[in-house]
Amino acid sequence: MSSPKYTAPLRDTPQTITVIPAEVLEQQNSLSLQEVLTSNVPGITFQAGEGGGGYGDNIMLRGYNASENITLDGARDAGQYTRSDFFNIENLEVTSGANSVHGGSNNVAGSINLSSKRPQGRDFVRLGLGLGTDSYYRGTVDVNSRASDAVAWRLNVMAHNNNVAERDVERFRRFGIAPSISFGMDGPTRLTLAYFYQQDDNIPQYGVPYANTPYNNGPIAGIRRNNYYGYRNTGNGEELRNQRLSVLVEHDFNENSRLRNYTYYGQTERWTQVDSIRGSWCVNGVNPYGMTLATRTCSVPDNTFLPNSGPHGYIRDENNQIIGNQTDFITRFATGSMQHDLVVGLSLSQEDFKRRTGSVLGSVAANDRNPMSASNPNGIWTHAITPVINPANQGQLKNAALYVFDNLRFNEQWALNGGLRYERVAGESRSYDTANNAWRDWAKNSDSLISYRLGLVFKPVENGSIYLAYGNSRTPSMSSVRGSCNQTSSCNVDPETAINIELGSKWDVLDGRLGLSAALFRNERSNYKVASGDPNEPEQQLDGKARVDGLALGVAGQITREWGVFANYTYLKSKVIQSVSDHVRATTGIDAQAGNPLTQTPKHAANLWTTYRFGDNWVLGYGASYSGRYYLNNAAAPLYTAPGYTVHNAMLGWKLNDALDLQLNVKNLANKEYYTRIRGHAASRYAVPGTGRTITLSANFKF
16 A cells, blocks of 8 residues: 555555555556446446536445545545546555545545556666557557666656547547656655646547436437437537646655655646537437326427527536645554554645636527437537636635554554544635626635544454454535535534444465455444525534445455456445434424435445466456446435446457567457446436447557
8 A cells, every 4th residue: 555644554454445456457458547446446436427528537435425535646636537547557546434534524435546656776668559449549658767876767658549439429539748756766865756747638428318217217219329419510528637746755764764745736727518418309209308198298309309498518617726745754663562653644735726617609599409310419500609608616725634643563463553633624615706797705614623543453363354443534514625615504514424334354365365355334424414494594404314334345366376366346235314404304204315225326336357377478367347226316206226237358468578468458348338427317317328349459568
């Protein structure tokens, strides 16, 4: 694990942590965060976001949103954007369960940490070239040089292009470069400077119609998954510029104590323009969105999609900046017979955010809407372009935290692993008042938060552990720089609380080649904000409660020298316990969501990646990702579900010699039709089809 806050090895850390190594990423040819997570971490789903395609990584983990809990090299990553390429990522770690003590406020579901590539102590050159179906072209360069005994540098470069199988019009283009240099290699004082830059030029998919009604639950018959319902001549797309500069200073006082200081600045600029699929539909003689027989009557000709009269070409223009510093003192010592692995740290950060929204076509008059064929759309805009720009929004979030972690080893069998964090969070947001041509007053929220985690670890033998752990998460009213609070109803409400209880066991077997893990857990939002329902009490109340009970199983490593495996399974039983205020419950007795499952939370999910080596030159790989059905709504009956699905992948690698190997990957081997990012809103039900069968051939040169 890359974070200095973890004071014990993975096997002895009392929490479910999934580490996806570089070898697995390379074998799978997994390129984006969504692809890596859905292929290797069960129980994760990706939501559709406001604004449709290009919204960014909107992640659900163990039933709760984890979009704001992504870190890069242990420090917060800024911006709601799609992390489309792993060319500069060494490995990925997913910590599951409420975990504010490590990840900071709003860490209800867990956290996702990406570890960047850094200079190594040896010289190498790696060149990668890739070709594939759907205009897949890829080139990468990874050069590392030990320039002297004290200095090493590394350069990673990437250029990429691909369309998407079974999704028309959509395409992705990007370029990235990431230089880094380290001074003082192998010395007591080390300095590493790193810079990352990536630009994306994409046309993302908004989705295809997906109706949840008493008459239809899922894709609409007659609608092909490769249909594109946007206008093709109005400039829809996504432009992303992402950069990060970091300075890491480390000093070893002796073999037991060291100081680590990490300073970083990041900026994400993101522009998107998409067309929604809201409007009037008639497919096979009926309105597929009709909830009753009467409303299933068509208002447009058969096989027609007529966009509504609202704005089209929805624009979102965002700029995120973050600057931060994290200092950790790491030491090992003894007090009597107890051994301590101690980390004391200070974290400071400030994040700033600006957003403008609008529409490139403005509000479309009824007579100017261009109808499309529902079954074979080819949307062309034939009228004037009348852009509308909405008022801007701004946000700022400041965070200061003090924390301490200690792994107390009483003897060879017993240890107590704990952490305590004090955090001060101050957020503010405002919007622009176009009528008065002035900014509105800042809506402000500030809170002092205390979070903790404590785990008792029993080691019956050196290579195994059994643990019981308890931790919490705190979420203030303004927990994200992109969020806001209302001065009347939410800015002054106390922080929300979530807890995580976990009983688990981890074992290294087969001479340490294979890791096994199992855990029973409860992840509970014990109080979250709901409307008061009391006209005399405008503030929201902390009366909401939801719970996820589950089981996690994992296996990773080598069964034999030839046979490797990386597999995980989760069982999630979710439930809304209370979704209205105590006042509403007492006065009406109605709580429509109580007892219903959480949305976007599959009860069963599993992932498998396994490889077998034939001699020294051939390796065969197989992968499967299964997601069980999950609920799309829980507010009112009837409840609708997304069907479960399994996607199969395969890989064949051939090492020609020490300098060249070839790798063939086939993703979605059976060309399975399935849907993700399903949005169940009554006025805009849509879903993004999963990527169809994709075949790529990669040549990797090593010098």
